Amino acid sequence: MSRLFGTDGVRGLANGLLTAELALSLAQAAAVVLGHDQMSEGKRPRAVLARDPRASGEFISAAVEAGLASAGVDVYNAGVLPTPAAAFLIADLGADFGVMISASHNPAPDNGIKFFARGGRKLPDDVEDAIEQQLAHDAFRPVGIDVGRITRFADAEDRYIVHLLSTLPNRLDGLKIVLDCAHGAASGCSPQVFTDAGAQVLVIGADPDGLNINDGVGSTHLEKLQATVRAEGADLGIAHDGDADRCLAVDHEGSVVDGDQIMAVLALALRDSGQLKDNVLVATVMSNLGLKIALRDAGITTRETAVGDRYVLEEMGRGGYSLGGEQSGHVIFSEYATTGDGVLTGLQLAAQVASTGKSLKELAATMSKLPQVMINVKGVDKSRAAIDSGVKTAVAKAEAELGETGRILLRPSGTEPLVRVMVEAADMATAERVCNELVEVVRGRLSLEQHAQ
Incomplete structure (x- = not known):
């Protein structure tokens, strides 16, 4: 099974990969992992929740809010705010963690769930893995006075603006x-x-x-x-x-x-x-x-x-x-x-x-950019980009041609099903030619249709 978390949280098509059910379960799992210290002392953890304005953020945010509160977390809902505002507010409020609902630069049908630790810091891989593993366990469901409460974070935007101006x-x-x-x-x-x-x-x-x-x-x-x-x-x-x-x-x-x-x-x-x-x-x-x-x-x-x-x-x-x-x-x-x-x-x-x-x-003008070309190759098996012998041979040959006047980078996207091919060279014509040659190799060697046959 592939890892649920990508390079920047859990991201995908809203109501496709990213359902309300998954959002609620992720929130409950995150409450156990990120709120453990407070819970072990019999206290309710506190979390800041924010989102960008895409339509699906409304139901996903509601699901996350419900998941957190049902797991005993007090939620401070900041509404629509930038991701860095959410990170700042976690630290400013002294909250135990936070959640941002956004798919960043992706189109409106996509969305994502990003968790921050205490201080507004992004989670290391091992903590994300712990949240993912927690999904396999029964949710923590306190009752009575131990359930979380939900509060509107009314001055969230003002706090952020004052911070920026400072x-x-x-x-x-x-x-x-x-x-x-x-x-x-x-x-x-x-x-x-x-x-x-x-x-x-x-x-x-x-x-x-x-x-x-x-x-x-x-x-x-x-x-x-x-x-x-x-x-x-x-x-x-x-x-x-x-x-x-x-x-x-x-x-x-x-x-x-x-x-x-x-x-x-x-x-x-x-x-x-x-x-x-x-x-x-x-x-x-x-x-x-x-x-x-x-x-x-x-x-x-x-x-x-x-x-x-x-x-x-x-x-x-x-x-x-x-x-x-x-x-x-x-x-x-x-x-x-x-x-x-x-x-x-x-x-x-x-x-x-x-x-x-x-x-x-x-x-x-203090910096002169070398010509750079990057092409996103879709419909390929990105997991094989670093190990396919034909791709490796083509990259090595191109690197030898460029020498110290350029470089090559093949990188599987962490958020989308594609491989990015980037080439820098002393002139644009060389960069475009080498990049297009490598794209054809990647497409020919890693095509999903080819591997499906």
Whole structure:
């Protein structure tokens, strides 16, 4: 049986894989595992619950809420809020754990359940495994005064906004910023916090109806943001995804500034202010080789991890590092957050534009990106990607051709049934050719239809 938890919680088609019954059972199992310390002392654990605005989040959230309370957990329901807000509130409230209902950048029919431990920290694999194993046991069902109570967390958003504003090194007065909230969880708080910080704010993608989340807007669809920034003469644009744990940007000309470039700007700023611990940035294997080269020339070391912001967090924790993140826009400031926070990242990036007087285009130019091509190969057996001899031979041959001027990464997706093929090279033509050649090998060797015959 495959592992229920992926790289970022339990995610799948709502009412397909992710049913109300599974949500309730997962909540009951998590209550036993994550609330054990309090329960062993005869106390009721406390948990924060939040969700993004997709329609299925309503019934899944209700099921999780019921599962937790029926297992003796007091639930503080924060309603619709970003994932990093939920993580912050767990720590701010002193809760024992928390649950976020979201499928992040995925389309509206999908959803997910993500658990956080005390302090708002993501769960290590062994704790997720313990929750999954607990599903096989009878649920814990206290009675009488021992059942959990459910409370509306009325000031949750206000607490989060105050926290975000407290992190700013300077105000954003004079900046004109376009925000794309992906019709997602940041539709309320992100425009508010940027306005409170002093920026002139124009907002798109901030009318969630439960079905339009990530639909043609947000960090995975930047076209509307680019067009709006150019049309309005804005200084920059900030794009979130559905649960606002990531941030991508566009400069005043409408050019995309990705997570690697954002990290380069912020790493240099922290270095200059003496806040970049050991002059180290933690990034994943997906980051562009250009990031590593630019930071090396600036005296900053890049430490690489597997893909997933929790692996970045683990490495940051081991070394006490200040900054880390992913090319996709998950950026983590360990001083202020326990997970990627797209609103926080956007604020810090805008603060650099405001304080330096430089455009985002100028700041981002500190890093030159090597041409990179990534293709998602669907309909293949992703479990065989790392062991198939034909695929391994093709990768080795391509790596020999690229030498030190590029690199190759084949990675099974942790959240979708596909294999990602990524190639970097000295020029785009080479990157595209090598990537397409490898895609054909992967598709031919790992086709599900072929293995089904």
